[in-house]
Amino acid sequence: xxxxxxxxxxxxxxxxxxxxxxxxxxxxxxxxxxxxxxxxxxxxxxxxxxxxxxxxxxxxxxxxxxxxxxxxxxxxxxxxxxxxxxxxxxxxxxxxxxxxxxxxxxxxxxxxxxxxxxxxxxxxxxxxxxxxxxxxxxxxxxxxxxxxxxxxxxxxxxxxxx
Amino acid sequence: xxxxxxxxxxxxxxxxxxxxxxxxxxxxxxxxxxxxxxxxxxxxxxxxxxxxxxxxxxxxxxxxxxxxxxxxxxxxxxxxxxxxxxxxxxxxxxxxxxxxxxxxxxxxxxxxxxxxxxxxxxxxxxxxxxxxxxxxxxxxxxxxxxxxxxxxxxxxxxxxxxxxxxxxxxxxxxxxxxxxxxxxxxxxxxxxxxxxxxxx
Numbered sequence: 001x002x003x004x005x006x007x008x009x010x011x012x013x014x015x016x017x018x019x020x021x022x023x024x025x026x027x028x029x030x031x032x033x034x035x036x037x038x039x040x041x042x043x044x045x046x047x048x049x050x051x052x053x054x055x056x057x058x059x060x061x062x063x064x065x066x067x068x069x070x071x072x073x074x075x076x077x078x079x080x081x082x083x084x085x086x087x088x089x090x091x092x093x094x095x096x097x098x099x100x101x102x103x104x105x106x107x108x109x110x111x112x113x114x115x116x117x118x119x120x121x122x123x124x125x126x127x128x129x130x131x132x133x134x135x136x137x138x139x140x141x142x143x144x145x146x147x148x149x150x151x152x153x154x155x156x157x158x159x160x161x162x
Numbered sequence: 163x164x165x166x167x168x169x170x171x172x173x174x175x176x177x178x179x180x181x182x183x184x185x186x187x188x189x190x191x192x193x194x195x196x197x198x199x200x201x202x203x204x205x206x207x208x209x210x211x212x213x214x215x216x217x218x219x220x221x222x223x224x225x226x227x228x229x230x231x232x233x234x235x236x237x238x239x240x241x242x243x244x245x246x247x248x249x250x251x252x253x254x255x256x257x258x259x260x261x262x263x264x265x266x267x268x269x270x271x272x273x274x275x276x277x278x279x280x281x282x283x284x285x286x287x288x289x290x291x292x293x294x295x296x297x298x299x300x301x302x303x304x305x306x307x308x309x310x311x312x313x314x315x316x317x318x319x320x321x322x323x324x325x326x327x328x329x330x331x332x333x334x335x336x337x338x339x340x341x342x343x344x345x346x347x348x349x350x351x352x353x354x355x356x357x358x359x360x361x362x
Contacts, residue, residue, distance in 0.1 A: 008339045011346070015317070017324055038281045046346045049287050049353070050318040055300040057202035059215065063194050070193060070222045071186070077223065 002036050010040045174238045182229050193222055196239050200246050206315055207250040209304060217253060221246040251330060259308045279351045286354040302352040310345035317342055
């Protein structure tokens with residue numbers, strides 16, 4: 001009885017998947033070994049029977065009806081794609097506008113803060129070793145109180161200050 | 163002034179060129195010519211006519227969308243067949259009907275089951291009418307597992323090489339060889355069995 005590897009080689013030989021050296025060895029085997037030859041003949045017969053006898057199947061729909069379904073799907077997908085592209089273009093327009101506008105706004109804020117900040121404006125009032133009140137800028141309407149002893153920080157924000 | 167294309171008598175490559183320039187009528191002619199073949203391949207792989215009809219329709223839509231990528235290295239119908247095969251393989255994977263490689267199949271794929279089948283002699287299809295033979299072969303294909311049937315279809319009907327089948331089915335060449343061997347032996351045994359039943 002031939003082993004599985006040899007069986008697969010016989011099949012590969014039939015399918016033209018072996019190198020010339022391997023093909024020669026398998027050819028010799030199928031000539032001298034009756035089992036190998038019988039198996040090879042069966043595989044060959046099955047291959048040829050299958051190749052010529054695939055069942056013919058016809059689409060059970062008329063030409064016009066089948067095409068109309070394909071055409072509708074093509075049009076639907078093209079429409080969807082066009083909408084998607086328009087949306088992408090619109091959002092990319094916004095992104096193109098927002099990115100420089102955002103950068104400009106940040107720049108303006110930085111310039112205004114820098115211009116309005118008087119020299120030495122930052123004040124720090126130490127009440128004692130563990131308490132302090134800080135007002136970062138004179139003009140700004142917030143100051144904070146920090147107490148290490150109490151383990152607390154309070155920030156006042158005056159929204160009515162001019 | 164360009165002449166109007168005679169669609170029914172134009173060759174496939176002429177129709178393809180026209181369709182690539184967005185001529186839908188040319189594409190419609192291509193669909194009409196090859197729709198049965200594409201549908202038949204889907205039926206053979208899916209074993210379900212409704213699914214096959216949906217997938218073949220999807221294949222034609224995809225073909226229209228990718229038509230510009232078709233360079234004409236193979237024939238248009240070969241290109242179309244590749245599209246439907248890939249769609250069917252994707253669908254079978256989604257439905258978990260197609261396994262890449264698994265332990266359960268180890269025995270079958272390493273030569274366990276099929277080696278016990280006696281070699282079939284003589285030709286069991288002799289004197290069988292062609293229509294009947296085709297029907298028998300189709301029935302036999304239906305008795306194979308999805309993996310074995312797919313390998314057999316891709317090799318015997320689509321004439322793909324082992325390497326190409328392994329790539330498409332995402333398995334090793336060794337697995338392709340074992341599956342093909344099993345499938346062929348099983349088909350031979352089934353055909354012989356029917357022949358024996360008839361002669362009783």
